[in-house]
Amino acid sequence: MSVSPVKRQKMESALDQLKHYTTVVADTGDFNAIDEYKPLDATTNPSLILAAAQMPAYQKLVDDAVAYGKKLGGSEEEQIKNASDKLFVLFGAEILKRIPGRVSTEVDARLSFDKEGMIQRARRLIDLYKEAGIGRDRILIKLSSTWEGIQAGKVLEAEYGIHCNMTLLFSFAQAVACAEAGVTLISPFVGRILDWYVANGDKKTYEPSEDPGVKSVTKIYNYYKKFGYKTIVMGASFRNTGEIKALTGCDYLTISPKLLAELSKEHVKLTPTLSVKEAQACDLEKIHLDEKAFRWRHNEDQMAVEKLSDGIRKFAADAVKLDRMLKVSVVSRSSQA
Numbered sequence: 366m367s368v369s370p371v372k373r374q375k376m377e378s379a380l381d382q383l384k385h386y387t388t389v390v391a392d393t394g395d396f397n398a399i400d401e402y403k404p405l406d407a408t409t410n411p412s413l414i415l416a417a418a419q420m421p422a423y424q425k426l427v428d429d430a431v432a433y434g435k436k437l438g439g440s441e442e443e444q445i446k447n448a449s450d451k452l453f454v455l456f457g458a459e460i461l462k463r464i465p466g467r468v469s470t471e472v473d474a475r476l477s478f479d480k481e482g483m484i485q486r487a488r489r490l491i492d493l494y495k496e497a498g499i500g501r502d503r504i505l506i507k508l509s510s511t512w513e514g515i516q517a518g519k520v521l522e523a524e525y526g527i528h529c530n531m532t533l534l535f536s537f538a539q540a541v542a543c544a545e546a547g548v549t550l551i552s553p554f555v556g557r558i559l560d561w562y563v564a565n566g567d568k569k570t571y572e573p574s575e576d577p578g579v580k581s582v583t584k585i586y587n588y589y590k591k592f593g594y595k596t597i598v599m600g601a602s603f604r605n606t607g608e609i610k611a612l613t614g615c616d617y618l619t620i621s622p623k624l625l626a627e628l629s630k631e632h633v634k635l636t637p638t639l640s641v642k643e644a645q646a647c648d649l650e651k652i653h654l655d656e657k658a659f660r661w662r663h664n665e666d667q668m669a670v671e672k673l674s675d676g677i678r679k680f681a682a683d684a685v686k687l688d689r690m691l692k693v694s695v696v697s698r699s700s701q702a
Contacts, residue, residue: 536669
């Protein structure tokens, strides 16, 4: 049934309705998109920062990061690493001027299997934010949801009061381990799960409610709410607005500017599909996972194994590209000195 033009004008957009039930987060490093859609929080990752850093509008941030790396000195590799960390923080600081909530800043994916390395890098990022006058209460440190990453998150939360956002999360085992670690927030991926099933199965299209990524996040949400875990569930990596609308009521959803734009133009009635009340009535059973049980259960999920490793490789590849871009600037500055 079509909605009359008069009613459509009165009805809030799908994006505005979604904000009544779910905290909307912008998945971007582009400040203009954040200004336009006014999310509470924002998330970044190496791929988003790489894309933004190549835009002329953000060249000053790159120059400032390189200058910082040069100022600290050390080997070329150390200068690039320090410049990279500084660049992530400079983007985060600019984003925080535009949102009331928190920004997620990612630890280098190349440290995904190095617990101590992740802890050290996370603390370094928090120190850089502190130098910029920004407290840790406005930062979420993103870590890969490997066993080592989850344990790094546990230490950072419990011993250092650093809030963590566990990313590249595809399996129920990862979600359970994150909840038991007491991390602040998880980012279970939706679209990348759909991608895997489309590529590896006979079925090529799914209704939103049957979308494997939507079903995965729904199960995780229900499990967390049934057993009283405080960890926030933030659905991520969407391929279409149908997936987003099918997760209305989820704690948080992080959405790309393209899909935010589509939602802002849609005028359909949204109703929550996820709720604490329904979650508490579900028939999921509580489980506990030590390292051996986690590794086995995660390994049993072929999709999750392949998408986790693929995601780490892609983020690592973009981190390498960012390093190369920064290296050109570092070398250029050295030759001009």
